[in-house]
Amino acid sequence: MNWNLTAPVDRQKFDPAEVFAAGLDQHHIANTAYPIAHLTTMRPYRVPRALVQQTAPQDWEQIDRLGLYVHIPFCEARCGFCEYTVVDPALIHSSENLYFDLLLKEIAAYRQALGTTHKRLVGFDIGGGTPSVASLQNIERLLEAVRDSFQLPQGVAISIETTPKIAAQQPEKMRGYYDLGIRRISMGVQTINPRLLQEVGRSATSVSYNLAAAEAIRRAGFRRFNVDIMYGFAHQSLTGLQATLEHVIFLAPDYITLYRTRYKGTRIAAQAKNVSLGEVNAQAELAKDMLLAAGYFATPGKNTFSRLAGDVGTSDYLTERVIKGRPYLGLGLGAQSLTQHTLAYNSGAAEKRMEHYRAQVEQDLLPLQDLYHLSLEAAMAKMIAVSFYFGEVNLPAFRQKFGLSLAQAFPAEVAFVLGQGLMHYIPGHDGAPCSLRLTSAGVQGYNGVIALFYAGAVKQHLLELSAAPVFVIPSLSGIPLQTQPAE
Ligand SMILES: C[S@@+](CC[C@H](N)C(=O)[O-])C[C@H]1O[C@@H](n2cnc3c(N)ncnc32)[C@H](O)[C@@H]1O
Ligand code: SF4
Numbered sequence: 001m002n003w004n005l006t007a008p009v010d011r012q013k014f015d016p017a018e019v020f021a022a023g024l025d026q027h028h029i030a031n032t033a034y035p036i037a038h039l040t041t042m043r044p045y046r047v048p049r050a051l052v053q054q055t056a057p058q059d060w061e062q063i064d065r066l067g068l069y070v071h072i073p074f075c076e077a078r079c080g081f082c083e084y085t086v087v088d089p090a091l092i093h094s095s096e097n098l099y100f101d102l103l104l105k106e107i108a109a110y111r112q113a114l115g116t117t118h119k120r121l122v123g124f125d126i127g128g129g130t131p132s133v134a135s136l137q138n139i140e141r142l143l144e145a146v147r148d149s150f151q152l153p154q155g156v157a158i159s160i161e162t163t164p165k166i167a168a169q170q171p172e173k174m175r176g177y178y179d180l181g182i183r184r185i186s187m188g189v190q191t192i193n194p195r196l197l198q199e200v201g202r203s204a205t206s207v208s209y210n211l212a213a214a215e216a217i218r219r220a221g222f223r224r225f226n227v228d229i230m231y232g233f234a235h236q237s238l239t240g241l242q243a244t245l246e247h248v249i250f251l252a253p254d255y256i257t258l259y260r261t262r263y264k265g266t267r268i269a270a271q272a273k274n275v276s277l278g279e280v281n282a283q284a285e286l287a288k289d290m291l292l293a294a295g296y297f298a299t300p301g302k303n304t305f306s307r308l309a310g311d312v313g314t315s316d317y318l319t320e321r322v323i324k325g326r327p328y329l330g331l332g333l334g335a336q337s338l339t340q341h342t343l344a345y346n347s348g349a350a351e352k353r354m355e356h357y358r359a360q361v362e363q364d365l366l367p368l369q370d371l372y373h374l375s376l377e378a379a380m381a382k383m384i385a386v387s388f389y390f391g392e393v394n395l396p397a398f399r400q401k402f403g404l405s406l407a408q409a410f411p412a413e414v415a416f417v418l419g420q421g422l423m424h425y426i427p428g429h430d431g432a433p434c435s436l437r438l439t440s441a442g443v444q445g446y447n448g449v450i451a452l453f454y455a456g457a458v459k460q461h462l463l464e465l466s467a468a469p470v471f472v473i474p475s476l477s478g479i480p481l482q483t484q485p486a487e
Helices: 016-025 049-055 058-060 089-114 138-148 164-169 172-180 192-198 209-219 238-251 269-274 276-293 316-324 353-361 375-387 395-403 411-419 438-444 446-451 456-465
Strands: 067-072 122-130 157-160 182-190 224-231 255-260 305-308 330-331 336-338 344-345 368-373 393-394 421-427 433-438
Touching: 016 058, 016 411, 016 456, 049 353, 049 368, 067 138, 089 138, 089 330, 122 305, 122 316, 138 172, 138 421, 157 164, 164 172, 164 182, 164 209, 164 269, 172 182, 172 209, 182 209, 182 368, 209 238, 224 238, 224 276, 238 276, 255 269, 255 276, 316 375, 330 344, 368 438, 375 395, 393 395, 395 433, 411 421, 433 438, 438 446, 446 456
Parallel strands: 067 122, 067 330, 122 157, 157 182, 182 224, 224 255
Antiparallel strands: 255 305, 330 336, 336 344, 344 368, 393 433, 421 433
16 A cells, blocks of 8 residues: 555554643534644655645546535625635636636546546545536536536436525525536525524525425425535524424425534634533533424434435435545635545645646646645544544444454554443344444544544644643543643
């Protein structure tokens, strides 16, 4: 295997109890968005800029199945809580066509560099931003280019995102998506609390938009309809969250996804300190109870609840990433790509501007900003962090990807989560364990559990940020949560 040499900082071993406590203390950042502080923690793996163009395609040679993500960085307005790569809304009209021209050129560049026509897509998400801000013609151009440049089997559901406002006001666009072969649609409701919506400057959601949008999406023919809601806002009350959940359940989507607010890099970042772990855990618990009572199902720790039997509810793209650790190619401004041994970021993620991305695409370059050649430890941490979208690690997929078992790779950490009742093994059809899954106590200690599997440099970063935390989570009694800050 072509792993990078492990940096000494990633070889460090830490006491699992201390890392667990640091993850709880830093609960706003210890999540699936991995790595943390990559400019420092991933520095040893960064490929020099001069070598990026020639190195990036190499690992793709071995890969014949991949997920595809295309990023559309446009929104009518930027919500105060949003962390995604979105350009200045004033630029939409002048840049939309140009942006899609660039995307098509980027697809052509990858087709040339990787020979993508022989590669099969296992999932395809069009995300953002708000891709439905774009004209139907531009989405059609994009789909044509993807179908021409990759193998896209019929059974793979293409997924797209919209806001309630757009779906409500442009039902013909929803029908157009269905006619183009898009089969899953995701809509962000977030909250129906008018004060909160106003505070974060979000005009894309209102009860009347949500109702009209759900109707337009159903009428268009969609059977895989997801609604996102958010919790973990400062001053968000349990009764306010309950009202949002009642409304969303009334909309009767097939899936409901709960997003816990991530504050880093948002306009409301300073509010993070006003939200305690106890509050977010109580909110998550309320949401889970209401969704289960309404006939939606998710295993412990999973964010997406589905009411369709045998359907996990996430897009095929995300499901393949989470369960199988499948490689994915990200196209467009700031998009992320992962192969077996490399992690790459397209230009534009940090500055949220198109200039650099555009210049690279126009010069027929792959529009990459940073490329990391991963060590085994960094790659394992990345895969496991993403697995926690489903609250569990798929053991055969882990072994197949890395050539060793999870317990061999993380003996102390696996012993800790089992011993403390935070995770447990789930047997497969043959009776052998097929997954290591969060228990309900583990769900409450989610941020601590996930940190246990981070690479050494990232654990160290969390320990340094953490200031002698003492957390008391009643159902986690028995866990040694008191710790001293790292020296
Ligand atoms: C890329 S957005 C697309 C949805 C669409 N633009 C909308 O807002 O309706 C996907 C989802 O990410 C979630 N999200 C956005 N910012 C977030 C943050 N800071 N923390 C957690 N979830 C967030 C929201 O639930 C949103 O619906
Ligand atoms: S939440 Fe959706 S609409 Fe709001 S800025 Fe983010 S991507 Fe755009």
